[in-house]
Amino acid sequence: MSEPGALVTAAIQMCSTDDLEANLATVRRLVEAAAGDGARLVVLPECFAFLGKGEKDKLAIAERLDGDGAPGPIRSTLAELATRFGVTIVGGGMPEREDSADGTVRRAYNTAVVIDPRGALVARYRKIHLFDIDIPGRATMRESDATAPGTTPCVVEVDGWKVGLTICYDVRFPELYRRLVMDHGAEVLLVPAAFTAHTGRAHWHLLLRARAVENQAYVVAAAEWGRHNERRESFGHSLIVDPWGSVVAERTEDDGVIVHALDRETLAKTRREMPVLRHAALWAPPAC
Numbered sequence: 530m531s532e533p534g535a536l537v538t539a540a541i542q543m544c545s546t547d548d549l550e551a552n553l554a555t556v557r558r559l560v561e562a563a564a565g566d567g568a569r570l571v572v573l574p575e576c577f578a579f580l581g582k583g584e585k586d587k588l589a590i591a592e593r594l595d596g597d598g599a600p601g602p603i604r605s606t607l608a609e610l611a612t613r614f615g616v617t618i619v620g621g622g623m624p625e626r627e628d629s630a631d632g633t634v635r636r637a638y639n640t641a642v643v644i645d646p647r648g649a650l651v652a653r654y655r656k657i658h659l660f661d662i663d664i665p666g667r668a669t670m671r672e673s674d675a676t677a678p679g680t681t682p683c684v685v686e687v688d689g690w691k692v693g694l695t696i697c698y699d700v701r702f703p704e705l706y707r708r709l710v711m712d713h714g715a716e717v718l719l720v721p722a723a724f725t726a727h728t729g730r731a732h733w734h735l736l737l738r739a740r741a742v743e744n745q746a747y748v749v750a751a752a753e754w755g756r757h758n759e760r761r762e763s764f765g766h767s768l769i770v771d772p773w774g775s776v777v778a779e780r781t782e783d784d785g786v787i788v789h790a791l792d793r794e795t796l797a798k799t800r801r802e803m804p805v806l807r808h809a810a811l812w813a814p815p816a817c
Contacts, residue, residue: 535790536690536717538570539563540751542767543784545580545723546758549590552578553606559786564614566788570687572751574767575622575639575697575723578603580757584675591624591637594653608648617687618644621721621751622656622696627677636677641694641721643685654694655679658702664727672698684713690791691715693746697722700736703743710744711811716796718746722763723753729764734776742774745800747791754782772799 541559545552556577563571579587592601600608603623611618624637639656657679659672682705683694693715699705700720709715718740724733733750741748747770754765769778769789778787800806 532790532792532794534689534793536570536688537567537788537790538572538717538747538749538769539566539568539786539788540572540749540767540769540778540780541574541577541786542752542754542765542780543574543577544755544757544763545574545576545578545753547579547581547586549579549602552580553602555784556606557610559784560610560614560616560618563786563788564616566786568616568786568788570617570619570692572619572719572721572749573621574751574753575721576753577621577721578623580723580753580761582758582760584670584672587624588634588637588675591626591634593626593628594640594642594650604642604644604650607642607644608650611644611646612648615646617646619692619694619719619721620644621719622723625653625655636675638679639672639676639696640679641696641719643687643694652683652685652694654683654696655681656696656699657682657705658698660698670725682708682713684709684715687717690717692717692719695720697724700740701732703740706740706744706746707809707811710746711806711809715744716746717791718744718748720748720750721752722750723761724764726762726764729766733764733766734768737768738770738774738776741770741772743805745772745796745803745806747771747796754784772796
């Protein structure tokens with residue numbers, strides 16, 4: 530039984546592939562499991578609907594989120610599940626169409642969508658920081674080859690809690706999280722991800738716990754895990770971290786769900802006893 534005012538939150542872990550229907554079947558099964566565990570907020574990982582061998586593979590299934598047309602299968606599935614189970618679902622990163630002047634799709638946004646219990650799209654966040662890296666023999670990716678960057682931070686209210694949206698590589702840029710908390714009042718920070726196995730072993734826990742500690746917020750990180758194809762392997766280790774930086778739930782590997790009741794008193798106590806948010810000097814020092 531959760532305390533009054535608590536937000537029971539689930540992070541879903543899965544190993545997505547380039548089979549859209551199979552991925553959505555996994556989403557249906559795991560959202561049902563999360564709802565059965567009492568979750569009110571269900572967070573899916575980045576690339577939950579599709580993870581191909583190349584960056585441009587996703588363009589074929591990219592969906593429009595604007596306009597009057599019928600929603601595509603990804604958004605429709607999330608809406609159907611949200612209404613059936615009475616939960617808010619965050620689709621942690623799906624390809625949103627960016628049409629060119631001639632109507633072709635050359636790039637997509639990597640967009641986290643928030644679907645409320647009525648099935649309505651109430652918020653979306655387009656990933657700001659794109660993963661363009663080259664670690665010889667380890668990890669080479671250029672997300673920008675087929676992805677357009679977003680520009681706008683996003684905080685959405687869920688059951689009275691202010692929830693900040695980010696995606697994967699964003700976690701390396703603490704100034705974004707500072708804005709979500711200091712400028713927009715975020716109390717929960719979401720980091721759905723498909724973190725590479727190599728970088729995850731080095732930095733995943735470190736970065737997520739740091740974002741929680743420095744911002745005194747809950748961090749919920751729904752992760753991809755395992756080998757998606759011969760070119761991609763993700764680290765897994767879905768986490769929920771409390772405002773003190775303690776890992777309160779973790780799933781290392783395999784498909785599944787972790788659930789934790791985010792507690793207002795824990796949040797308030799941490800911010801009251803260690804008032805770093807009030808002490809923060811948010812200014813740019815002059816050059817030497």
